[in-house]
Amino acid sequence: GKAILFDNWLNLCAGINRCRSLLLHRELAQVVNSTRDGGKTTVGELLAAGADHASMFAAIALALHRGFVTTDLVRRLVGTDSVLHGSGK
Secondary structure: OOHHHHHHHHHHHHHHHHOOOOOOHHHHHHHHHHOHHHOEEEHHHHHHHOOOHHHHHHHHHHHHHHOOEEOOOOOOOOOOOOEEEEOOO
């Protein structure tokens, strides 16, 4: 019953690992700011707004890992249509 959750975290951790030597402060701030005060955005919108897709995906993964944003990781694979919600942290 946790296969989708497991697959999501494999993908998200891979994104974080690929960009481990990069500073992602700007991208992470963009993710958090786009979901501030009850706002929501999609992974696709953030990828389109970022200059580098790999860096933005890593920032999204970090934001999910740190609990800054949430999305349904249990029932749906993360994709461009995944909706990110601010967690209020």
